Amino acid sequence: MTTLPSPSPAVARAGGEHLLEVQGLSVEFRTPYGVVRAVRDVSYTLDRGETLAILGESGSGKSVSAQTIMGILESPPGHVTGGRILYHGQDMLTMPKDEQRKLRGPEISMVFQDALSALNPVFTVGAQIAEMFRAHRGASKKEGLEKAAELMDRVRIPNARGRLKDYPHQFSGGMRQRVMIAMALALDPTVLIADEPTTALDVTVQAQIMDLLQELQAENGMGVILITHDLGVVNEVADRVAVMYAGSIVETGLIDEVFSRPAHPYTVGLMSSIPRVDARDTRLTPIVGAPPNLARIPSGCAFHPRCPRAQDVCAVEAPALVEVAPGRRSACHFAEEVLSA
Amino acid sequence: MPEPLLEVKGLVKHFPITLGVVRQKQVGAVRAVDGVDLALYPQETVGLVGESGCGKSTVTKVLMALEKPTAGQVLHHGKDVFSMSAKEQKQFRRSVQIIFQDPYTSLNPRMTVGDIVGEPWEIHPEVLPKKGRQAAVQDLLERVGLNPDFINRYPHQFSGGQRQRIGIARALALKPEVIVCDEPVSALDVSVQAQVVNLLGDLQQEFGLSYLFIAHDLSVVRHISDRVNVMYLGRIIESGTNEDVYERPAHPYTQALLSAVPSHDPAARGQKKRIVLQGDLPSPADPPTGCHFRTRCFKAQDVCAQEYPPLVDRGQGHPSACHFAEVVDVVPVEDAASAPDRVTSLRKTRGR
Secondary structure, eight states: OOOOOOOHHHHHTTTOOOOEEEEEEEEEEEETTTTEEEEEEEEEOOOOOOOOEEETTTTHHHHHHHHHHOOOOOOOTEEEEEEEEEEETTTTSOOOOHHHHHTTTTTTEEEOSSSHSSSSSTOOOOHHHHHHHHHHOOOOHHHHHHHHHHHHTTTTTTHHHHHHHOOGHHHHHGHHHHHHHHHHTTOOOOOEEESSSSSOOOOHHHHHHHHHHHHHHHHHHOOEEEEEEEEEHHHHHSSEEEEEEETEEEEEEEEHHHSSOOOOOOHHHHHSSSSSSSSOOOOOOOOOSSOOOOOOOSSSSTGGOOOOOOOOHHHHHHHOOEETTTTEEETTOOOOOOOOO | OOOOOOHHHHHEEEEEEEEESSOOOEEEEEEEEEEEEEEEOOOOEEEEEOOOOOHHHHHHHTTTSOOOOOOEEEEEEEEGGGSSSSHHHHHHHHHEEOOSOOOTTSSSSSHHHHHHHHHHHHSGGGGGGGHHHHHHHHHHHHHHTGGGGGGGGGGGGGGGHHHHHHOOOOOOTTTSSEEEESSTTTTTTTTHHHHHHHHHHHHHHHTTTEEEEEEEEHHHHHHHOSSEEEETTTEEEEEEEEEHHHSOOOOOOHHHHHHOOOOGGGGTTTSSOOOOOOOOOOOSSSSSSSSTTTGGGOOOOOOOOOOOOOSOOOSSSSEEOOOOOOOEEEEEEEEOGHHHHHHHHHHHHOOO
16 A cells, blocks of 8 residues: 555645536436435535535435445436536546546545445455455456455454455444445545445444544545534544535535534534533524425525524525635525624 | 332343244343343433443333343332233333334324324223314324324325424323333434424423433433433443433443544534544343453453442442443533633644
8 A cells, every 4th residue: 555645735726626626516316206406506625635524414415416426326317417526627527437437446435324235245345345456456356355355454354364255244333334444445545435434333333433534544645525414523523514405505614613603504503403412501402494305495595494594585595605704605695694693 | 219100120131042943942142131220200311321232222122011021120100010910001001101213114104193193092092082182182283393284194294303293292192101212313313303302301391201211322312311321231331310420420331432422512622532442342142251341441350351340339429330430531521711712722733
């Protein structure tokens, strides 16, 4: 494994381009019940060595943009209706299929939430990890298994060599997630997309996996996109965060700034609705109502029916995601007031 | 002290592991619950926390008399539930209700909301005469924050949070003393979770309910519970008031568990001493000798493999099951005044 130095995001940006850039991406699902607009004009960037968290509740569209990057969007019913995904400046969406295949796996890889259903139950884990080398590097079966053992060791699976011939069901949840991480890291990618990597795990195991991901990131300087609904996990590991609601990004910025001074009423609502383990508050302040159905997104600002600050303008005009402070963007007509509240 | 409403004494539940189809020879047992004591007093909330596989759901099943215990007793107002007459047992089942984790599978998709919420009265007709039932269902729906006009709708027409409210309305129908909440908010979105937690708090005040609140989310348990029990592999390893367990944890497992919960406050990041446990939960079919936690414990000594440490107060003011119990301040007490300074200093040190 080559250990690459991890330049700070600022240095990478000076070179003029981001590692990965999603520009104005829109994705919809054409279902018999109507068009579900899962991703609406979403843009974000990722630099080397950085962790970008995409935070959202279920049905906010947070996984769909990642699935589009990985080319695993189910189509039909899913259709990309606009936007570009630039990897080192090249648009992945218009690239020929075989070019795309050279990026997905070796350069950009993904860890899924549910390792038990993401792994093939009828192949040994060794064979599944080795397949990465056989498919992309033309390695022999023996070489592949050799590499698989090294990787399993690297993700700290005890007795890695001895467990090569075990099947996914013989591993615990945490160990299975390590196998998935080993597969994702097999070809030393520069971008790792982790879609709710610890949601199915207990907190003590979650801590192990998040630590492992951070160590591996420090080793090879990859950019990580962490998709999650857990504000605590975001706060512990992310550098920047993009908050999604009803298919759009409503707020972005550095994690400390967004979490200590949110600039969108939805982020404010999220922060005040979770109880804390380190303080006992008497009453939570929830957001009223429930997230909207993406087939029937409210007019204007999608959050307005649940927003305590909503005015007439919010139902009519969708606020753009604009800069409200250096490095901070918010899609709210009253962002300034939210920020100074 | 008043008499407990519900008491569990020395509860043991083993599930046999059998071999063969016809003769079913028993070759072992999954020791799901291995000696648990619990008491629930009027109008209080007792939290039971633990990771998956620790036996917390088995405790609820036995407590609700849905499973027979291998040993031990469940006492309702001092009377053993498993030696009650059928009539008394029916009364017991009326006064102890449950809210399930998954609002999608715990409501019958073919029944209307009115039928679901009103069904308990079919079984216990003495609670409410037939005449007033529709109005009573509407009252209940309104009480849990649903539109009473939804009475003829089906579960699929509701969101997850609304379905959980239907489940709560059903549990309230028989005017119970105790509601067992088995992970009631873990399937819900963050913004909806808080609504249900607040509702449970309001209902407790209004109806004088007692809750046994089972969850793996330590923050939610802290928010809602008066007393907390921490379970590990079939046993309670620490027990005390909310403050005892969260502010003065004495057992290494509780400390590790608390230290692993990520905080969403930037100021609190890096303030906690993280205790990362090695390895996984051992199999309850073959638990370690002595202390069950010793295989993952950073304090383990020889004595831990030989002797099970009983759950007693070892000078920390509340009981814990560790030979080397010692209070450690895992979660720093919030000091609001200095919080902004800490954010800035953190930002400086964090730049990668």
